Amino acid sequence: MAKELTVMLNPEGLKILTRSYLSGTDLQVIDKAWDLAVSVHTDKTHFSGTPYLDHTLQVASTLASMHLDLDTIVAGLLHGVLKEGVELTSLRKEFGDSVANIVDGSTRIANVHYNSKLTHQAENVRKMLLAIASDIRVLLVKLADRLQDMCVLDTVEPIARREIARETKDLYAPLASRLGIDWLKRELEDLSFQFLHPEEYSELVSKLESSLEERQDYVDEVISILHGKLGENGISPTRILGRPKHLYSIYKKLVVQQIPLERVYDKVAFRIIVNTVNECYEALGVIHANWSPVPGRIKDFISVPKANNYQSMHTTVAGPRGLFIEIQIRTEEMDRIAQEGVAAHWAYKEGQSASDTDSRLFKRLKSLVKNLQEVEDPGEFLESVHGELYAHEVYALTPAGEVKELPENASPIDFAYAIHTEVGDHCVGAKVNDRLVPLKYQIKNGDILEIVTSRKQRPRRGWLDLVKTSRARSRIRSWLRKEEREKSLNLGREICERELKRYDTTLKKMVKSGHVKHLLKDLHCNSLEDMLAKVGSGMITIPTLVKTLQPTEMQKERDVSSVAADTSPQRKTASSGPGIVIEGVDDILVKISRCCNPVPGDPIIGFITSGRGVSVHKKTCVNLLSTDPQRWIDVEWSATTQAGHRVEIQVSAENSKDIFSAISYSISSDDASIVEISAHITPTDTADFHIALEVENLEHLEKILQNLRQMKQVIMARRA
Numbered sequence: 001m002a003k004e005l006t007v008m009l010n011p012e013g014l015k016i017l018t019r020s021y022l023s024g025t026d027l028q029v030i031d032k033a034w035d036l037a038v039s040v041h042t043d044k045t046h047f048s049g050t051p052y053l054d055h056t057l058q059v060a061s062t063l064a065s066m067h068l069d070l071d072t073i074v075a076g077l078l079h080g081v082l083k084e085g086v087e088l089t090s091l092r093k094e095f096g097d098s099v100a101n102i103v104d105g106s107t108r109i110a111n112v113h114y115n116s117k118l119t120h121q122a123e124n125v126r127k128m129l130l131a132i133a134s135d136i137r138v139l140l141v142k143l144a145d146r147l148q149d150m151c152v153l154d155t156v157e158p159i160a161r162r163e164i165a166r167e168t169k170d171l172y173a174p175l176a177s178r179l180g181i182d183w184l185k186r187e188l189e190d191l192s193f194q195f196l197h198p199e200e201y202s203e204l205v206s207k208l209e210s211s212l213e214e215r216q217d218y219v220d221e222v223i224s225i226l227h228g229k230l231g232e233n234g235i236s237p238t239r240i241l242g243r244p245k246h247l248y249s250i251y252k253k254l255v256v257q258q259i260p261l262e263r264v265y266d267k268v269a270f271r272i273i274v275n276t277v278n279e280c281y282e283a284l285g286v287i288h289a290n291w292s293p294v295p296g297r298i299k300d301f302i303s304v305p306k307a308n309n310y311q312s313m314h315t316t317v318a319g320p321r322g323l324f325i326e327i328q329i330r331t332e333e334m335d336r337i338a339q340e341g342v343a344a345h346w347a348y349k350e351g352q353s354a355s356d357t358d359s360r361l362f363k364r365l366k367s368l369v370k371n372l373q374e375v376e377d378p379g380e381f382l383e384s385v386h387g388e389l390y391a392h393e394v395y396a397l398t399p400a401g402e403v404k405e406l407p408e409n410a411s412p413i414d415f416a417y418a419i420h421t422e423v424g425d426h427c428v429g430a431k432v433n434d435r436l437v438p439l440k441y442q443i444k445n446g447d448i449l450e451i452v453t454s455r456k457q458r459p460r461r462g463w464l465d466l467v468k469t470s471r472a473r474s475r476i477r478s479w480l481r482k483e484e485r486e487k488s489l490n491l492g493r494e495i496c497e498r499e500l501k502r503y504d505t506t507l508k509k510m511v512k513s514g515h516v517k518h519l520l521k522d523l524h525c526n527s528l529e530d531m532l533a534k535v536g537s538g539m540i541t542i543p544t545l546v547k548t549l550q551p552t553e554m555q556k557e558r559d560v561s562s563v564a565a566d567t568s569p570q571r572k573t574a575s576s577g578p579g580i581v582i583e584g585v586d587d588i589l590v591k592i593s594r595c596c597n598p599v600p601g602d603p604i605i606g607f608i609t610s611g612r613g614v615s616v617h618k619k620t621c622v623n624l625l626s627t628d629p630q631r632w633i634d635v636e637w638s639a640t641t642q643a644g645h646r647v648e649i650q651v652s653a654e655n656s657k658d659i660f661s662a663i664s665y666s667i668s669s670d671d672a673s674i675v676e677i678s679a680h681i682t683p684t685d686t687a688d689f690h691i692a693l694e695v696e697n698l699e700h701l702e703k704i705l706q707n708l709r710q711m712k713q714v715i716m717a718r719r720a
Contacts, residue, residue: 010034011077014057017064018073027072033077033095040084043071048152049181055148056080062144066181066340072137072395075102079141094124104146105138139175143184146172165195180310189248197251217245219268222320226272226287233286234394238332239273245326250479268598269326277302280313280329287327291317294324299445303332304395304403310338323551338408396447407468409442416451417472426453426474440466458483488536491608495535522548536608537631590614592645596621599645601698637697644694646675647701648720651689659687666711667693670704686715 011034015027023426031281037056044052060076074095077671082103084086092100107315150168153161160688169192176185192200208215217623219242226240245268280302287293297316305311319325330338396404396415404418412432414556417424431450434605443449500506507528510516523540527530534540590606596618601617608631616635617624624632653659660679667674676692695701699717708717 010059011057014061014064014073014077017061018070021067022070027070029074029095030077033074035471036081036086036094040081040086044084046152050152052080057139058148059144062147063140066140068137068140071096071098072102072140075099075106075137076141078103078478079145081107090280101135102137102141104362105135106141136179139179143172143176143179143181143188145455147184147187147191148353150188153191153195161195168192169196180306181340182310182339182601186246193248193251200251201247203355204251208244208247210251215268218321218323219270221268222268225320226270229286229290229333230272230283230480233260233282233287235274235279235280235283236499239271239275239285241271242268243271243291245269245508269328271331271335271685273325274329277331278330280644283315284315287315287329291319293317297326302330304446306405312338312553347611378402382511394443394447395446396443396449399448399450401476406443410464410468411443412437412439412441412451413463413476414469414472415443415449416453417467417469417475419451423451423453424472425459425479426455426457428452428454428457439463441614484531484537487534489529490536490537492532496532496615519548537628554656586716590616593617593623594646595623597647599647599695599698599701601701602615604635604637606633607631608633619717620642644696646692647695648690648692649701649705650706650716650717650718650720651691651708651714653687653689653711653714655687657683661687662711662713663691665706666705666707667691669706670700672700672704688720 011030011508015030018030019657020028030255037053041052041056046052046055048055056077059079060073063076078091078095078099081091088100088104091103109181131248147170149164151165156164168188173185173188173192176188184301223240223242227237230237249304275278275284281363284298294316297314300312302311309335312328314326314328316324316326394406394408394410395407398404398419402414406414406418410429413424413427415430425509427439429439429452431452432441432443432447434448436452447566459476461480463476464473468478496507500510507516510519511528520528520531521529523534523544525534533539591614592598594608598616598618598621603615605617605619606614607624607627614633614635651663652662664674664677673694674691675694677689678686678691679689681687693701693704695704705717705719706716
């Protein structure tokens with residue numbers, strides 16, 4: 001059986017395809033690779049049930065159809081051998097470093113599960129991006145492999161089928177787009193669409209097929225008119241093509257615009273191929289002279305190519321019968337690059353060096369990988385991957401004319417960080433086309449940006465809501481982490497020095513005596529700085545610190561005195577705090593937070609601030625809930641507190657001459673002091689009051705509100 005199989009499956013067709021563009025090249029290495037593949041995979045089957053050797057031939061043939069170099073084709077034949085036990089050193093010896101590295105890279109990323117657990121998923125994608133950065137051919141082999149898998153995905157059980165399809169749509173199709181391989185991107189998207197939304201796919205295919213004859217008549221009509229109009233103006237296009245847009249792009253338009261298929265007017269895209277760049281612009285003028293262009297839909301990717309080297313002129317016009325049609329205008333070379341992308345002028349062919357355009361593409365891909373590698377959080381990393389690979393691009397220029405490619409809706413902050421980290425860190429605004437704009441401005445194609453900086457400016461947390469690039473996001477987060485660490489260090493040092501002062505010692509003395517080494521060991525810290533940062537951030541709690549920070553001999557004295565005085569744990573009230581108890585700690589600045597104004601009786605939590613002691617919030621305070629829980633500390637009200645506590649209330653009442661004095665009298669009758677009061681009359685003739693009071697506790701406040709609600713004129717009384 002094995003012998004019959006190898007007769008049926010052989011590499012002769014692959015060699016014919018390869019020889020068609022690599023004439024004069026010795027292709028014996030293909031036979032050598034085939035022999036190894038046969039020895040490893042003869043009894044193996046693909047998940048579709050077909051022989052695995054058939055799959056390897058299809059992958060290699062796909063790579064050859066893209067006119068890639070011989071090493072890539074050989075790597076396609078061998079892409080599964082390492083998983084079957086073939087040693088990398090053996091592969092390197094037999095086929096050279098180039099083939100071995102491509103096979104190794106594609107093997108290491110073979111098990112990327114884009115929908116698995118977050119951390120594992122992020123690490124797998126990182127590995128893939130690193131492999132791509134070392135050699136782009138790794139990705140080309142992986143894309144060819146994925147295409148063949150997608151063609152037989154209906155043989156997989158439904159859950160796995162959907163996961164693989166989603167992974168293909170979200171990760172591999174955008175990567176194919178990055179390489180400029182348009183046909184591959186379209187096929188991967190359409191195949192993913194088929195398995196992710198089978199009902200919608202079938203319905204769309206059925207509707208398009210039913211209108212096929214009518215659509216073909218329209219295509220023929222438009223092509224005839226275009227030939228005539230261009231010919232009248234001395235332009236002789238080499239080809240004019242009309243093709244239906246691929247299914248997934250039509251489906252996206254239906255979903256985004258929430259319209260029926262009948263209202264998708266540009267279901268057909270026309271492509272005019274001319275001889276020169278000048279004719280591209282002349283053809284555009286002829287088209288606009290005869291059909292009205294749609295504003296905002298004219299894009300010049302000839303003078304400003306996309307990052308993947310794509311060049312073309314795009315316009316959408318109201319064509320014959322008033323239907324919108326999309327027209328692309330390009331030269332033969334541009335069209336070849338648009339279809340084949342990086343493979344159109346492959347740098348590895350015949351030992352050639354990379355062209356300038358290829359070099360730019362590889363540099364951008366490596367820059368993308370570098371920026372993404374700096375993102376530590378798994379969720380943020382995957383979000384950045386999706387944003388970088390999937391977003392539409394805009395192209396903006398510096399005043400010197402340097403083009404910066406950015407995601408759609410990018411801000412001046414993204415542009416600033418694309419120039420340099422220092423420019424981004426100190427960005428305060430921007431001039432767009434000589435007009436000042438705020439940082440929230442969304443950059444448009446062709447904008448000329450000049451970044452305005454100030455040495456006093458620093459990155460703000462709010463910037464994270466404005467930026468779209470992983471580079472900007474990672475730089476901002478890096479700055480914020482550094483700033484937060486410095487604040488934590490200062491606060492941690494302040495807390496430690498305050499505690500040690502009670503025992504007439506300092507951190508400096510403890511370092512000198514060597515006692516600090518024991519502290520670091522007990523607290524599981526790598527260094528004194530690490531310990532101070534953890535104290536300041538709340539990772540090391542104050543009770544733990546108090547117990548561990550004391551010198552051993554002092555701790556013994558303290559333990560003896562504690563036993564003699566009282567065996568029960570003592571609580572100490574912060575002397576400067578408004579009746580707040582923090583277990584085991586005194587002499588720490590405590591303040592009531594003004595954002596929620598808790599009063600005795602409210603459930604409360606302390607928050608360790610940076611250099612300003614502890615602020616006390618209600619447990620339900622929105623501001624508290626948005627902070628880092630590691631900096632929270634348990635606090636409680638002192639049983640002996642008598643001080644007045646500020647609280648704010650809102651009262652709505654029917655408008656009358658004496659309502660102001662009546663509300664004031666009710667509050668003062670309940671032994672509360674009014675600190676501030678403001679009122680205004682609404683269009684419905686009610687009086688709305690905002691009142692700041694001083695009360696003793698929550699019970700006192702409830703009594704005041706209850707008595708206000710019992711007033712005849714009062715509609716509502718509640719805590720603000």
